[in-house]
Amino acid sequence: MLSALVFPVPRDLMLPLPLPEMLLKILLVLFFLAHILFINLVVGGSLWTLIFEWLGLKHPRYDRLAKEIAATITVNKSLAVVLGVGPLLCISLVYTHAFYTANVLTAHAWWSLVPTITVAFLLTYLHKYTWDTWTGPRKIRHVALGFVCALFFLLIPFVFLSNINLMLFPEHWTEVKGFLSSLKIGNVFPRYFHFFAACNAATGLFLVAWLGRRSFPVEQKLPEFTRPEIKRIFYTLVFGFTAMQFVFGPVLFFTLPTRALTVGVWILIWTGAVLALGLLHMLYKEMRSPDAVIGKWFWPITGLFSVIVLLMGTGRHLYREAAVYPLMEKMMRRTEEFRALERGVQMRLAAGLTAGGDRSGPPTGRSVFFQNCASCHVPGTKRVGPPLEEIHSLYKGNPAAIVAWAKTPGKKRADYQQMPSMAHVGDAGLKLAADYLLEVGAGKTTFSEEEERPEKK
Numbered sequence: 314m315l316s317a318l319v320f321p322v323p324r325d326l327m328l329p330l331p332l333p334e335m336l337l338k339i340l341l342v343l344f345f346l347a348h349i350l351f352i353n354l355v356v357g358g359s360l361w362t363l364i365f366e367w368l369g370l371k372h373p374r375y376d377r378l379a380k381e382i383a384a385t386i387t388v389n390k391s392l393a394v395v396l397g398v399g400p401l402l403c404i405s406l407v408y409t410h411a412f413y414t415a416n417v418l419t420a421h422a423w424w425s426l427v428p429t430i431t432v433a434f435l436l437t438y439l440h441k442y443t444w445d446t447w448t449g450p451r452k453i454r455h456v457a458l459g460f461v462c463a464l465f466f467l468l469i470p471f472v473f474l475s476n477i478n479l480m481l482f483p484e485h486w487t488e489v490k491g492f493l494s495s496l497k498i499g500n501v502f503p504r505y506f507h508f509f510a511a512c513n514a515a516t517g518l519f520l521v522a523w524l525g526r527r528s529f530p531v532e533q534k535l536p537e538f539t540r541p542e543i544k545r546i547f548y549t550l551v552f553g554f555t556a557m558q559f560v561f562g563p564v565l566f567f568t569l570p571t572r573a574l575t576v577g578v579w580i581l582i583w584t585g586a587v588l589a590l591g592l593l594h595m596l597y598k599e600m601r602s603p604d605a606v607i608g609k610w611f612w613p614i615t616g617l618f619s620v621i622v623l624l625m626g627t628g629r630h631l632y633r634e635a636a637v638y639p640l641m642e643k644m645m646r647r648t649e650e651f652r653a654l655e656r657g658v659q660m661r662l663a664a665g666l667t668a669g670g671d672r673s674g675p676p677t678g679r680s681v682f683f684q685n686c687a688s689c690h691v692p693g694t695k696r697v698g699p700p701l702e703e704i705h706s707l708y709k710g711n712p713a714a715i716v717a718w719a720k721t722p723g724k725k726r727a728d729y730q731q732m733p734s735m736a737h738v739g740d741a742g743l744k745l746a747a748d749y750l751l752e753v754g755a756g757k758t759t760f761s762e763e764e765e766r767p768e769k770k
């Protein structure tokens with residue numbers, strides 16, 4: 314089924330990687346998870362800043378809570394950006410052609426990220442530093458600014474996500490006419506909802522730790538709250554959004570194009586899902602435990618949360634691997650063919666022959682042979698490759714075996730170089746050449762080089 318896929322294969326050649334491929338892929342998954350964690354905290358943080366600030370219009374205590382959350386966003390966004398360099402470098406090394414093709418196909422949206430992110434960051438600082446000055450009648454303007462920031466942070470990942478999604482589906486590349494049309498491919502929206510819920514769950518857990526930590530002076534900074542109360546609020550968020558993943562998760566999974574759904578992906582994702590049930594149970598107990606002990610389960614919860622994230626992240630990677638495999642395989646084959654051609658030309662030139670080139674006219678055994686083989690194989694004498702009589706004695710009545718050899722030649726004779734692969738000629742052409750070769754080798758056809766090779770006169 315995979316081999317039946319037709320898609321445009323970029324014309325580039327694969328270059329050797331600077332590090333072992335496996336290592337790069339492991340780094341990609343780990344760097345990506347570190348990066349996405351902070352992205353989650355920025356997206357979730359800006360959203361909950363907005364919600365609590367808005368609630369704060371009526372109940373001032375939420376305004377102070379919102380301000381504390383806002384203070385974390387700028388640091389988290391700096392970490393997210395810096396940690397984004399790692400996965401970006403890894404992905405452009407390992408999946409160069411798929412990744413850059415997707416970038417080019419959605420180029421306008423992709424480039425617009427630079428000004429958009431710049432503006433979003435500047436507005437976030439403005440929002441943070443005007444908290445105590447845009448008050449009274451200007452407060453509403455401040456909330457509106459928070460709304461714009463949250464909107465930016467919800468939109469930016471959407472562009473990234475649709476781009477990464479597009480690289481998985483080379484069979485749709487020819488249909489894509491920019492960003493909007495790329496949204497129709499694969500399952501961008503279920504992916505986004507899954508991401509969105511993950512942002513809120515991760516942010517909730519982070520805020521339990523950050524605002525619930527012992528060294529945080531709750532009495533001073535958030536006098537209308539108690540520490541257990543804060544923990545309970547954010548645990549409830551984690552619980553709610555983790556529960557939502559039991560809807561978003563399966564929707565994502567079952568809308569995923571099945572082409573790349575391997576057994577490995579199934580196992581990882583569903584193990585993660587089962588563990589998430591355990592997580593939900595732990596969160597529920599934690600939320601409902603009395604003030605004196607709430608927070609006792611924080612580390613087991615965080616541990617389990619991390620394991621689930623790692624399973625899902627690895628499953629996501631395996632899906633990508635299987636999805637881009639046909640493309641990578643075709644690129645690899647093309648690179649091999651090019652190298653073989655290059656080696657062939659070098660061998661011919663080294664033997665004092667012409668490099669050879671294309672000729673027109675319908676292919677015959679003779680023309681294919683002269684174009685592709687005659688520079689190295691002639692009757693009666695060794696010329697780079699063994700003479701035709703020798704090949705005839707080895708392959709009499711078996712042209713198919715010549716075709717097979719010519720596609721993937723081995724290294725046989727010690728006193729010869731290795732023959733380059735002729736796979737680019739194609740099976741049909743090779744069959745014609747093989748028949749012709751055997752006829753000449755058997756002495757049934759005369760072999761006149763001059764007629765076909767005018768440049769040698």
Ligand code: HEC
Pocket residue numbers: 656657658660661682685686687688689690697698699704707708715718719723724725726727729730731732733735738743746747750
């Ligand atoms: C660039 C030179 C070169 C070209 C072009 C070339 N060959 Fe060869 N070929 C060789 C060399 C060198 C060997 C010997 C390799 C060895 O024994 O390791 C060889 C060996 C062979 C053999 C013998 C395999 C065996 O089992 O001993 C066959 C058959 C053959 N070539 C067919 C072809 C056909 C068909 C083409 C054209 C489609 C072709 N070759 C084009 C260099 C060439």
